[in-house]
Amino acid sequence: MSAQNPANSPLQNSILAALPPKDYARLAPHLEFCEMENGKTLYLPNGPIDYVYFPLRAMISVVAVTASGGSVEVGVIGREGMSGISAVLGVAKSADEVMVQLPDGAVRLEVAKLLQEFSRGEALHDVLLTYTHTFLKMVAQTAACNRLHHAPERLGRWLLMCRDRVQSTELPLTHEFLAMMIGIRRAGVSETALTLQEKGFIRYKRGHITIADEKALEGFVCECYEIVKAEFEEIGSLNSEARKTLAQ
Amino acid sequence: MSAQNPANSPLQNSILAALPPKDYARLAPHLEFCEMENGKTLYLPNGPIDYVYFPLRAMISVVAVTASGGSVEVGVIGREGMSGISAVLGVAKSADEVMVQLPDGAVRLEVAKLLQEFSRGEALHDVLLTYTHTFLKMVAQTAACNRLHHAPERLGRWLLMCRDRVQSTELPLTHEFLAMMIGIRRAGVSETALTLQEKGFIRYKRGHITIADEKALEGFVCECYEIVKAEFEEIGSLNSEARKTLAQ
């Protein structure tokens, strides 16, 4: 369904696409297209949420930072989601740092407009809550993965999640950045990436990683990848009619 | 405020206590008191959610289990919360395994009744969404903590979180159980607990841990403890009036 829309149509985003035409029409005038600058911080930990962002092909990371300087990504947001869900949960501040991971377009919306539509209690309300459930599941899975799985599996999973969101196997990412994301040392990424390359899963050079063998990599990474993906696909297929039926 | 209620009053639970009398009155007839059997599974991963549980002094764990048999806790629920939030997010199945960690009373409510009240869009709606935000924050912090902090700090944090929920420094817990919770080996817990005991933070014997020096332990554990606690205290102080004001 998204394929038939122009590449920069807000309907590339699954949440917006899931809205019935009438509901979408109320939001549309307030959506602003914005180029996402690579690495830009959208929200600071405990910082205000003024806009929410609906990625089209961009990817956004939610990163937890500790006092000791360590950092790990706890969740990602792509075309399937929206940044700043806390806003609809009644808290206008961000729990963690949120940054642009990979650019390539998003639309943004003022929180006030979002809340206005959300509080009508119609489709947007339901879609965002379902998304919240799935996002929560992803964060929970990440918590488990961070504790139980090893660096190569985690790195592989992360690359695949990237691929799914930006829809490309070419990922402009440095080892330094990857280190922040999966929560290991920069040198650790070099070692880990080498083993993935030796297995033929990926290729890379200076700030650029290519997934060379998608199927093989999918076979290699931990279950967490599939679990989260399945969850997103399941809710993706729920339109708001189906949702009402389920509620009976 | 909860202190003036009898020990088994549903109002021991912060969510129920946060409701205006009228809203609470609509729910009250459907609340069933239930003794929580230690170790009992409330929901299975992907299993149905028929009832939600409001702990009074019990503690409930949300645990992620992997194919390889590993497990970690990703979140806890005590008097400040409710199990089964997914139900109000429009998904009637549990993301993870949810089990009773420590008994001592809870009230439960049929999901249908919960949704009926939730969909009025009044106090319960807002309170549960705010709780969802905070729960999400806790899971995210756990994800970071699992990756960046070491076993002794994590164990200490977990014991303190227990203490806060059951309001006692006496915790009937075996090493085996703790191992599941913090995601390390049973033998690892023995070693870790020993170091905490040598520092004078805790004492323990066969299935029973006592926090011996609360202040010292609080000083020892990682920041994650304070961060999550602060978040819960902040929302605890938001009554639904204050929330409406913020929404303007």
Next chain:
DNA sequence: CCGTGTCTGTCCGCTTGCGTACCGTGAGTT
């Protein structure tokens, strides 16, 4: 009072990943 099963202490070698540091090299700039 004894037996049985649960809970805990401890030990071994081993793997993963850390912290730190140094050097090569590619890319873009002037």
Next chain:
DNA sequence: AACTCACGGTACGCAAGCGGACAGACACGG
């Protein structure tokens, strides 16, 4: 063309935690 600097490869000793296994200790029921 030379320079600069961000990026990546590698290496070293070290700490944390794993997997597995075994033995002692306590609790409870018969």
